Amino acid sequence: MSGAAGTTMVQALNTALRDALREDPDVHLLGEDIGALGGVFRVTDGLAAEFGTQRCLDTPLAEAGILGTAVGMAMYGLRPVVEMQFDAFAYPAFEQLASHVAKMRNRTAGRLPLPVTIRIPYGGGIGGVEHHSDSSEAYYAHTPGLHVVTPATVADGYGLLRAAIASDNPVVFLEPKRLYWSSERFPPTAVAPIGQAVVRRPGTDATLLTYGPSLPVCLRAAEAASAEGLELAVVDLRSLVPFDDETVCAAVRATGRAVVVHESAGFAGMGAEIAARVTERCFHHLAAPVLRVTGLDIPYPPPLLEHHYLPGVDRILDAVARLQWEQ
Amino acid sequence: MTILDANTTPGLAGQPSSHGPRRDAAPLLPEREPVRVLGTEAAGTVDPDLLRDLHRRLVLGRRFNQQATTLARQGSLAVYPSSTGQEACQIAAAMVLRETDWLFPTYRDTLAVMARGVAPMDVLALMRGHTHCGYDPRRYRTAPLSTPLATQACHAVGLAHAARLRAAGDPGGGHDVVALALIGDGGTSEGDFHEALTFAGVLNAPVVFLVQNNGYAISVPLTRQSAAPTLAHKAVGYGITGRLVDGNDAPAVHAVLGAAVEHARSGRGPVLVEAITYRLDAHTSADDATRYRTSEEVEAWRARDPLTLLERHLRGAGLLDDAGLAAVTAAAEELAASMRAAVARADTPDPRSLFSHVYAEPTSQLREQAAALAARLADEASTPATPATPAEAQA
Numbered sequence: 001m002s003g004a005a006g007t008t009m010v011q012a013l014n015t016a017l018r019d020a021l022r023e024d025p026d027v028h029l030l031g032e033d034i035g036a037l038g039g040v041f042r043v044t045d046g047l048a049a050e051f052g053t054q055r056c057l058d059t060p061l062a063e064a065g066i067l068g069t070a071v072g073m074a075m076y077g078l079r080p081v082v083e084m085q086f087d088a089f090a091y092p093a094f095e096q097l098a099s100h101v102a103k104m105r106n107r108t109a110g111r112l113p114l115p116v117t118i119r120i121p122y123g124g125g126i127g128g129v130e131h132h133s134d135s136s137e138a139y140y141a142h143t144p145g146l147h148v149v150t151p152a153t154v155a156d157g158y159g160l161l162r163a164a165i166a167s168d169n170p171v172v173f174l175e176p177k178r179l180y181w182s183s184e185r186f187p188p189t190a191v192a193p194i195g196q197a198v199v200r201r202p203g204t205d206a207t208l209l210t211y212g213p214s215l216p217v218c219l220r221a222a223e224a225a226s227a228e229g230l231e232l233a234v235v236d237l238r239s240l241v242p243f244d245d246e247t248v249c250a251a252v253r254a255t256g257r258a259v260v261v262h263e264s265a266g267f268a269g270m271g272a273e274i275a276a277r278v279t280e281r282c283f284h285h286l287a288a289p290v291l292r293v294t295g296l297d298i299p300y301p302p303p304l305l306e307h308h309y310l311p312g313v314d315r316i317l318d319a320v321a322r323l324q325w326e327q
Numbered sequence: 328m329t330i331l332d333a334n335t336t337p338g339l340a341g342q343p344s345s346h347g348p349r350r351d352a353a354p355l356l357p358e359r360e361p362v363r364v365l366g367t368e369a370a371g372t373v374d375p376d377l378l379r380d381l382h383r384r385l386v387l388g389r390r391f392n393q394q395a396t397t398l399a400r401q402g403s404l405a406v407y408p409s410s411t412g413q414e415a416c417q418i419a420a421a422m423v424l425r426e427t428d429w430l431f432p433t434y435r436d437t438l439a440v441m442a443r444g445v446a447p448m449d450v451l452a453l454m455r456g457h458t459h460c461g462y463d464p465r466r467y468r469t470a471p472l473s474t475p476l477a478t479q480a481c482h483a484v485g486l487a488h489a490a491r492l493r494a495a496g497d498p499g500g501g502h503d504v505v506a507l508a509l510i511g512d513g514g515t516s517e518g519d520f521h522e523a524l525t526f527a528g529v530l531n532a533p534v535v536f537l538v539q540n541n542g543y544a545i546s547v548p549l550t551r552q553s554a555a556p557t558l559a560h561k562a563v564g565y566g567i568t569g570r571l572v573d574g575n576d577a578p579a580v581h582a583v584l585g586a587a588v589e590h591a592r593s594g595r596g597p598v599l600v601e602a603i604t605y606r607l608d609a610h611t612s613a614d615d616a617t618r619y620r621t622s623e624e625v626e627a628w629r630a631r632d633p634l635t636l637l638e639r640h641l642r643g644a645g646l647l648d649d650a651g652l653a654a655v656t657a658a659a660e661e662l663a664a665s666m667r668a669a670v671a672r673a674d675t676p677d678p679r680s681l682f683s684h685v686y687a688e689p690t691s692q693l694r695e696q697a698a699a700l701a702a703r704l705a706d707e708a709s710t711p712a713t714p715a716t717p718a719e720a721q722a
């Protein structure tokens with residue numbers, strides 16, 4: 001599913017779902033408008049036609065019910081893949097997620113693992129009105145028992161989703177809405193491992209640590225810095241849980257300076273966790289405190305103001321400039 | 328017709344079909360009065376062996392509740408939510424299920440879980456504080472005791488739906504499974520109850536919801552919980568059959584619940600059964616029920632104790648004599664003694680198990696934390712315990 005213009009993230013996700021449905025009869029999709037419509041972002045386009053309305057099930061409009069039903073299906077041995085329509089509309093399912101999906105393996109001493117994948121389009125930058133641009137990754141990453149992954153490239157869209165569905169852990173799969181229409185030349189086919197960060201751009205002077213929708217912004221910032229004579233490494237975390245301390249710390253030690261970039265609010269966010277981990281592990285390699293460039297600590301703003309909220313190239317370069325270069 | 332279409336019916340005349348289905352509500356409505364067997368002519372037609380079996384289970388269940396409550400008072404259990412007064416619902420719930428069916432219990436449904444074959448102290452593992460669930464849910468086809476109210480109702484629907492999906496691909500493969508979700512009256516106010524019934528109706532899932540209406544959600548009476556005519560009426564709004572039964576009448580609960588399970592199994596749709604009952608004990612061993620209900624009210628319900636009602640009938644019908652009662656009582660005492668003995672066998676859980684089942688594979692972070700805990704434990708083991716204060720040293 002790719003044309004001359006390349007494969008989009010949406011197409012890669014669609015292909016991943018199709019391949020999973022083909023290979024494993026236990027895979028079942030549930031969600032709102034995922035059947036005839038193909039989902040509001042068309043990620044499930046054509047799947048109901050190919051696999052039937054039972055394996056690509058249009059559910060009632062009830063997110064706790066969707067996830068709770070998926071829990072029961074997984075208890076019977078199926079491998080449900082749930083679509084939440086938007087980040088903020090996954091909140092009604094939070095009790096099922098925190099109290100059951102995340103805990104069932106643990107509370108049954110491993111006897112009842114729940115291989116459920118929860119796909120959630122997340123993040124802003126698409127001109128969405130209220131409640132359509134939240135970044136909710138910190139809630140999920142803070143909940144032990146869940147894996148939390150987010151692709152930033154088309155290839156990872158395919159690879160990580162295949163890995164999530166194949167995983168015996170419950171996986172919250174966060175799809176950056178802003179990157180849905182980004183495209184890459186080659187149709188992706190490989191499964192990407194969960195739990196491994198990748199260095200997207202090598203660099204010697206400072207390291208940008210980021211994920212999901214902020215990766216392209218960081219790569220642009222690195223490009224701009226390079227023109228000024230600073231080489232920034234860029235690490236794509238891909239997996240927030242499990243967190244790849246090894247790759248992250250190696251990349252930070254190599255440069256001695258680090259900035260964490262994400263678009264969700266900074267306070268008590270992933271950046272706080274990452275900055276603490278890096279400081280605890282790499283203190284003697286650091287020439288400056290780990291800085292954060294994040295969304296503002298406000299409810300997600302109206303679309304005409306969202307560019308002030310989102311970390312941009314300028315704010316990233318400002319942070320890089322503050323990494324105590326004079327010393 | 329796919330299994331998802333099974334519950335659709337033609338739209339009403341004169342209306343475009345896009346807004347359908349529309350169904351006649353009348354067949355879904357619960358009976359006006361709770362179904363009763365004891366004290367009615369129907370009592371004489373019930374199999375005497377079933378009645379004696381029900382009685383024996385009621386006696387054992389009552390003793391289990393008493394013993395567990397005592398163990399909680401003595402500190403051997405962290406807490407115990409007794410189902411004393413509700414035993415008829417508890418035992419009927421387990422008796423109407425086949426081994427291949429699934430039960431989705433709440434914290435109060437320990438007797439139902441025990442009746443699925445789980446060993447008494449394994450049922451109580453949650454309350455002992457050893458582990459969150461002391462039994463293998465797959466082996467007993469019994470979900471862990473659910474504390475987040477009504478959440479388990481959604482799981483029951485999903486499991487029942489999955490079983491039907493499997494049955495469609497593998498007819499005769501033993502997937503004619505029914506899921507029975509237990510829930511309290513207060514739990515019916517939760518959103519998950521609404522969502523579970525919505526899904527159950529739309530999916531036509533083979534699921535039965537048993538609402539044990541014991542009149543209270545901790546201290547809050549049903550009048551503050553719902554303005555519905557009865558809780559069984561709630562079924563109708565979801566296109567589900569509602570039934571109303573006297574929850575203290577063991578053969579009545581058994582009959583109504585048994586019919587509901589077979590209704591669901593045969594593909595005729597989900598059923599919601601409201602059983603009117605009363606918890607004679609406080610909400611839990613930690614609750615003080617005198618703050619919200621009168622002793623007159625409790626005494627009035629004690630007169631309708633399910634055990635008393637059944638025993639009176641059995642005696643009257645000549646189905647139970649002193650010797651029979653003594654034998655059942657002895658079995659109950661044996662159960663209680665075995666519970667006390669099990670508690671006395673002191674065994675503390677291994678702290679290293681804390682990290683075992685968080686993920687399929689521990690993360691590097693958990694491996695670090697596990698290693699730190701193991702080192703601390705090794706340290707403690709090698710250093711003799713030192714008293715914290717001189718006073719403790721003298722004690």
Ligand SMILES: Cc1ncc(C[n+]2csc(CCOP(=O)(O)OP(=O)(O)O)c2C)c(N)n1
Pocket residue numbers: 435474475476510511512513514515541543544545610
């Ligand atoms: C979602 C949720 N809210 C609150 C509680 C705390 N709580 C535990 S039991 C209970 C009362 C439940 O009443 P009911 O459903 O009638 O069941 P019963 O205890 O009477 O068997 C409450 C409020 C909970 N367990 N879950």
Ligand SMILES: [Mg+2]
Pocket residue numbers: 511512513539540541542543544545
């Ligand atoms: Mg109650």
